Amino acid sequence: MMTPTPVRVPLSDAVTLYAIQTDRFKTARLSIYTVTPADEVQSPLGTLLFGILRRGSQKYPRLSLLNRRLDELYGTTLTLRNFLRGDNHVLSFTAEMLSDAYTFSGDDGNILEGTMEVMAEMLLHPLRDKQGLLRRDTVEAEVISMIDGIRAEVNEPRTYAATKLRQTMCEGEPFGLSLSGSIPLLETVTPEVVTALLDDRLQRAHWEVYYVGSELPETVADTFRRCFAGFAPQALSLSVTHPHFPPASVRRMEEELPVEQGKLCIAWSSGITDQTPVENRRDDYAAAVVLCELLGIMQSSLLFRRVREELGLCYDCDAAWEGKKGILSVTSGIHPKNRAVAEQAILAVFEDIQAGGLTDEDVALARISLENSYRQLPDSPAAMESYWFWQTPEHSVLPESHLQRFLSVTREDIIRVAQMFSLDTVYFLNATCAGEEDEDE
């Protein structure tokens, strides 16, 4: 089953639609991604701005009215997402909606148009006061909510630890910034500041619109043009993402939280990214992806087998690959008394790969796992959208071609590329409420 390729429809200099027409689903998915260069001040303000936009618009002045409209559209969900794509900041609204073919008989509503109208309302027509500023009460409420969110980050220790690892590792780089900013920064925000940011983003923008569903690309494009009539920004130049390289000496950071389980996060880097060219038939990027897969992503990864199953040190020990920056990281929840032995065990697994302690079976399992993941792409609108979104800017590499790169990776390629990675950062979130582990009777 081939993964469908999106049709690219330029809607303006700043907005491009990527539409996949398929009748395989009973639902449709529409995402509007707004992309800007990551910036220490502008990015958190952008996050704040989107929170304000989600609270209402001129046509739907209260959150309840906006949500009721989505309910009328058979419970269309609207999700706000906030993340980094390399050195650029992405804020997006994603709508998941029923296809018109499944609406009640006699219901003449066009769900795509209705949903896009709500999105246009939020993005282009937020509530403003008589001076044209975003309303003070809405801005202040969202500032409070965002500050609360920053304070509450510790409520989810795993996410908190992974964020701290990224920020420690990439301090001073765009990829190391906080998307929520700091409390002092947010406390200075005024309606004037955030309105100026909104107006700027409506004048200079880079939007990528993704659609997966039963409508034809031209129908989606026409609907967008109708709903977003008058929106004609200039194209915004994005940042070129730079690879992350290892430091001269390993960065180490430790913090404490009053929790029961510690979080150990370890990262390696090499400068190999998705932009690394294939030279002399050496595809370092593909080898790095397979390396991460067998280290800690696939079913029965090396970390799962050795750190969890053999040593019983943890419940979870997973790897992640950040292909835009070339960062390979591992996160594990452990009892603090096992910190040294767990770190040693995780490093030993990696060093063992670098030393060639890797079997052909391990490599084969990683290839099979990646093959299975790629074959599943056509089953999920979200997975297809995600695949193409992360393939920017050219959208030219078909999943099947991409997969072929991974299937060509050999054991020797993985060992060679593993040797190019250096230990970069070790972050430990110490758990001060762990207590003593009871010994087995």
Added chain:
Amino acid sequence: MNDMQTFSSDLLGEAYHTLTHPSGLRVLVFPKDMATTYAMLGVRYGAAHIPASMPRGIPVGEKTPLGVAHFLEHKMFEEADGSSCDLRFAALGAEVNAYTSYDKTVYYVSSTERFDEALSALLRLVSGLNVTDASVRRERAIITEEIRMNRDSPFEKCYAELIRAMYRNHRVREEICGTEASVRSITPKLLRAHFDAFYTPQNMVLSVVGRVDIAQILRVVDAHLGACVSAPPKPELLKPDEPALPATPYVQTVMPVPKPLFCIGVKVKDIPTDPQAIFRRDLCMTVLSEMLFSRSGDFYNALFEAGEIAPSYAYGSALGEGYGYFALSGEGDHPHAVYETFCQYMQDVRATGLSREDFERSRRILYGDYVTSFDATEDIAQNLLTYAMDGVDLFSFIPTVESLTYEEISAFFEDCFIPEQYALSVIASEEILQTKE
């Protein structure tokens, strides 16, 4: 195998087949042209089940340690040589995993190729138990870390404490993983006894969704269970004597959270036992929950606009064997004020009546959610299994929702939402609890 039935839905353009294999295994097959084929095998044995009888030397009744079903789920993945069977699935390009709930344990596998082999491996996984003292000891350490991880989530803790406040005897009040102490008391002998008692084909249901047909699935099942024609009945389960009222109306827990968390519950009394009645009640509760607590509704929006509740808000209902409740949770500086608003709102609704518009809106949302669930083989397999284990047809959803009346929902609301049935769980830092809002 002469009881094969086919159920279909013209609206959805979908159909599935079901029959009982001679071994007693209930099999459901839902052909669907997707790249991924998904199988789920459910065992009618969950964290809330308490056997009334067991072989000599095995604790029974209330002495059954907490967390046995979950521990067993972990150990089912062990091969005879002590290694994990994950490798066998990985070699097939199949993904395998499992979870334990209060009323069942579910094992699932998915793959895009070699599905018959993956299903075969799944059936093998649940047909034998390999445990040793050493492997059980090692697993205790892993499960202990899982328990610790769960305890570090204030949201889960707040919810768990609410259920403990509402339930006095039912094991729904206990953590599915058990406690560190209960896990230490679980031995290979105990696991073996529970495996023998519950892991029989007649106590299992298999659902398969994807590019498959029933003959193909039966060939795989036959190869594994062809020789099983009569399995012993599972042991009788204790039915906890659970009072109608919550055990306590209020519980507070100290955790170093920056903002207090709250969880409000409404304990439902008179839980039906007939499958169709349970199903109907479940849908009633889902509609009512949406009508009362949704982000479009007056209750949430009054709190949101007053700044009394953070966006991280959740609500829903649960109904299982011998338990049922509504729950809503969130963060706010004044949880007691939120609770008072809740009580006042319910009193107002009792006086004015539920909104008919909300009733129609909620049914429309349920319909949208239901249709959406047919877009992924995983979701279909999950729902097919759950409905089958609950004794209802997957396609009976829409006619049942259509048959719900405003009057029926209103009567249920009147019966349920009375202050004696409410409970509140609060998590806050020590300073906040001392100053008490």
